[in-house]
Amino acid sequence: MSRTGLLPEHEKALQDEVNGWLERKYSMDFNSYQRIAKTTAIYPATHKILYPALGLAGEAGEVANKVKKLVRDGTSSLPKEWKENIASEIGDVLWYCAVLADDLGISLGKIASENETKLQDRRKRGMISGSGDSR
Numbered sequence: 001m002s003r004t005g006l007l008p009e010h011e012k013a014l015q016d017e018v019n020g021w022l023e024r025k026y027s028m029d030f031n032s033y034q035r036i037a038k039t040t041a042i043y044p045a046t047h048k049i050l051y052p053a054l055g056l057a058g059e060a061g062e063v064a065n066k067v068k069k070l071v072r073d074g075t076s077s078l079p080k081e082w083k084e085n086i087a088s089e090i091g092d093v094l095w096y097c098a099v100l101a102d103d104l105g106i107s108l109g110k111i112a113s114e115n116e117t118k119l120q121d122r123r124k125r126g127m128i129s130g131s132g133d134s135r
Contacts, residue, residue, distance in 0.1 A: 030098075031107035036097035048103040056096035063089045 004011055043051040066086045075082060101108045122128050 030112050033094070034098040034102055034108040037095050038102045040095075040103075041099045049100065052096045052100035052103060056093060056100060057097055059092040060088060063093060 006014065041052075063086060066082070068091060070078065070082065070086075079085070097111075098108050100110055117127070
């Protein structure tokens, strides 16, 4: 018996069931997220593209700042929810990406798919590392 009082095979089956439930509960496709995100986008139409692009830069900076503190201080002096705090900022980045893509008339799913294709092509050609758009 394990520390849970279950037989190992039952404990594994239960953990697999929990993991599957969590994956289903917290999965969302990009286009669904984009549709929801744009219902919460409140900024002047005269600032389409500009507003979310500036917000994206700001939120990416917040992610970087939290990671910088992790590098400087390690995890021992950070609040116990430091991962969740960074994840929340990543969520804000995702929101700005979604509404910026919507302002451009492009689905977030299409962007993700085309980016995945580009990265797989680079991997096949041995060009993942390096810099430049034309690798």
